[in-house]
Amino acid sequence: MSWQQLVCQTTSQHQEAVVEAMEAVDAVSITWQDAEDDPILEPRPGEMRLWNNLVVTALYEEDTDLSALLLLLETRKADWQIASVMQETVEDQPWERAWMDSFHPMCFGKHLWIYPSWCETPDDDSVKLLLDPGLAFGTGTHPTTALCLEWLDGQDVAGQQVLDYGCGSGVLAIAALKLGAKHAECTDIDPQALQATLDNAERNSIPAAQFHTCYPEDLPKQTWDVVMANILAGPLVELAPVLLAALRPGGKLVLSGILAEQAAAIETAYQPALTDFSITQKDDWIRVTGIRHLSSR
Numbered sequence: 001m002s003w004q005q006l007v008c009q010t011t012s013q014h015q016e017a018v019v020e021a022m023e024a025v026d027a028v029s030i031t032w033q034d035a036e037d038d039p040i041l042e043p044r045p046g047e048m049r050l051w052n053n054l055v056v057t058a059l060y061e062e063d064t065d066l067s068a069l070l071l072l073l074e075t076r077k078a079d080w081q082i083a084s085v086m087q088e089t090v091e092d093q094p095w096e097r098a099w100m101d102s103f104h105p106m107c108f109g110k111h112l113w114i115y116p117s118w119c120e121t122p123d124d125d126s127v128k129l130l131l132d133p134g135l136a137f138g139t140g141t142h143p144t145t146a147l148c149l150e151w152l153d154g155q156d157v158a159g160q161q162v163l164d165y166g167c168g169s170g171v172l173a174i175a176a177l178k179l180g181a182k183h184a185e186c187t188d189i190d191p192q193a194l195q196a197t198l199d200n201a202e203r204n205s206i207p208a209a210q211f212h213t214c215y216p217e218d219l220p221k222q223t224w225d226v227v228m229a230n231i232l233a234g235p236l237v238e239l240a241p242v243l244l245a246a247l248r249p250g251g252k253l254v255l256s257g258i259l260a261e262q263a264a265a266i267e268t269a270y271q272p273a274l275t276d277f278s279i280t281q282k283d284d285w286i287r288v289t290g291i292r293h294l295s296s297r
C-alpha cells in the first residue's frame with residue numbers, strides 16, 4: 001500500500017487558506033514545519049505564532065483525486081504566496097517505529113550519554129541518561145541543549161546544588177545529578193515541562209530527595225552553586241537580575257538558547273556581574289558561561 005503526499009511551501013499569512021484547501025479533500029493528516037531555520041520567539045499567553053515561511057504537508061489515501069486541489073493551488077499561487085507544490089508517493093511503513101529510527105544514543109563531551117529507552121546501554125563507566133522524545137523540549141538533539149550538556153560534562157559538579165531554570169524535559173538537571181550534583185531545583189512556566197521532569201527523573205532512578213520542581217514564582221529563597229538556563233535571548237535578558245541573584249558568589253552560570261547575533265544583548269546584561277565570561281558557538285547558536293564575582297556588583 002502507498003499514500004500520496006502534497007508538500008506546499010507558503011507563508012504564515014496564508015497557511016490557514018492552504019490548510020483549509022488541503023482539508024477539503026479529506027487529508028488523513030496535515031502537518032507544518034519551518035521552511036528555514038527561523039526560531040519562533042516565545043509567544044505571549046493565548047497567542048499562536050508561526051514561522052514566516054512554512055512547509056505544509058498533507059497525506060492522502062492512494063486513490064484520492066487531487067487534481068482539483070492541485071489546480072486550486074496553482075490558480076491561487078500568487079495570492080497565497082505559494083513558493084512550491086510537490087506531489088509524491090510515500091510507501092507505507094510502520095509509522096510508529098519510523099520516528100524511533102531518528103533517535104540514537106548521543107555522546108556529549110567525554111562521558112555523558114543520552115539513550116532512548118529502547119536502546120541497550122553498555123555496561124561501562126560512562127554517565128547514562130535515559131530520555132525519550134516527549135512533549136517537553138530537551139532530548140539533546142537541539143544544539144542549545146547539546147551546548148549545555150557538553151559544558152556540564154566538563155565541570156566538577158560533585159556535591160553541588162544546581163538550578164535548572166526553564167527545565168523542559170529536565171535533561172540538564174538530571175545530567176548534573178548523574179554527574180554527582182547533590183540537589184537540583186527545576187523550574188519552568190510550562191506545567192507539562194514540570195511533569196516531564198518528574199517522569200524523566202523517575203525513569204533515571206533519581207531519588208526524590210535529590211530534586212524538586214516548581215514554578216518560578218515558588219523558587220526557594222536561596223542561591224545555587226550552578227545556574228543553568230537554556231531559554232531564549234529575550235527572556236534571558238529580562239531574567240538577568242533573577243538568574244544572577246540566584247547564583248552564589250563564585251558560582252557558575254551557563255546560558256543557552258541564544259542566536260549568535262544576540263550575543264551583545266546577553267553580554268550587556270550579564271558580563272558586568274561575571275568573571276571568565278566565555279562564548280561558544282554551535283551552528284547558529286551560542287552558549288554563554290561565567291563565574292559570579294566574589295564581591296557583589
Ligand SMILES: C[S@@+](CC[C@H](N)C(=O)[O-])C[C@H]1O[C@@H](n2cnc3c(N)ncnc32)[C@H](O)[C@@H]1O
Pocket residue numbers: 042136137138139140144145148165166167168169170171172187188189190193216230231235257
Ligand atoms: C529551550 S527549552 C530548554 C529545555 C531544557 N532545559 C534543555 O536544555 O533542553 C526552554 C524551556 O524554558 C521554559 N521557559 C520559557 N520562558 C521561561 C521563563 N520565563 N521562566 C521559566 N521557564 C521558561 C519553556 O517552557 C521551555 O520548557
